[in-house]
Amino acid sequence: MGGKVTCTLGEVKNRADFIVYWGGNPAECHPRHFTKYTLMQKSPFLPRGRKDRTMVLVDIRETKSAKASNIFLQVRPGKDFELITLLRAMIKDQPISEAQVAETGLTIEQLQDFVSRMKAAKYGVFFFGMGLSMTRGKHMNSAALLTLAAEMNAFTKFVAMPMRGHGNVTGADVIMRWQTGYPFGISFNRGYPRYNPGEFSTVDVLVRGDTDCAFIIGADPGATMPQPAIDHLAKVPTIVLDPHVTHTSKLARVHITTAPAGISAPGTAYRMDEIPLPLRPALKSPYPSDEEVVRRIKEALLEKPDWMGERPQMLQNQI
């Protein structure tokens, strides 16, 4: 687990001749990915575009993305970690057994072909999705794939990138990272940031009932989180900033309608390769931006008596 060897999508567009989607279905979830970055674009290094690129899809079922791929590898559910570990062994010519390969649902010939194609590539990319990161093994699956990408650099250029979700989830991680040093699962309750996934992460805090208030900006945990977490949101005073009526806004005590970011409110969105993109509003909105509402709430809070005796430094300096 030694970090991420990665690149920008611009590099993928110009240079990547071997593209692997692992546990993701970009044809449904990232419909512009093929055309803008990974398959269809021509470049000085890949003048024939799609014909110069090979795409491999690794998934538990034949999704719409399989139609776009050159090779589809149907891995048995929950066996991604085992498959990646076998590939790590094979690229270094370490012995593997037929029984180990059979457990993954693939054949030794498929794996040998995959390894030889990876090594023959000039610039390889692993894009990995929720099929890898949200199944059994979770971050260990992602870490194994990142390690495989790093180890492939002994043979050729190889990088990895998570297929981040809708909205600006990458931006949230990036901002938390440069402000606190940590990407998520952060507690500020001592006045300085502490990081511990499983303890301070949102689902855990809600399921344990550790919070007596929730402030939710541009997210809908009421339609995505486990039911025990949703039940706790309904119990405590929950405040939601969202342009739409959502499942979360329906259970909240307060819903403030805000302008849709990037459409009616300016801001910066981070692409999945962590490139910041400034957005100018295309339309006007009668509603305030999230930023304005948060700023006004902060100003109102600062007028309240200081319940901690000495106001925490973070609260004074942020925003």
Added chain:
Amino acid sequence: MSEKRYLLNPMRTAKQGVHVNVGKDGDEYIEITTTLSIHADDMAEIGVSDGDRVLVKTEFGEAEFGCQTAKVPAGMIFVPYGPPTCQLMGGSTDGTGMPTSKGWEVEIEPVGRAKPEADAE
């Protein structure tokens, strides 16, 4: 009721993604998030056909879905993320911060024929 256990994989679809922005109040969003894709042999084994309702149970909860035959591996069912899948999800994150969102073992039992009009609201 079928004794067999199936592997439930909540997933994302383009249509479901559209409704994140359009709004989640409409009948179409409800239809999308309460329709599961299942292999024809599994449907026969459970004793249901296209459009029939089934009750899906995990150790954490249960939710009702409509069935739709699809080209998916036998033994696995797929359904777009939404409030019904939340009811099936456990709260533990195994210390990672991320609840297990795919690959749950579930039981399925039929609850009746196609959904009546009144239930759509």
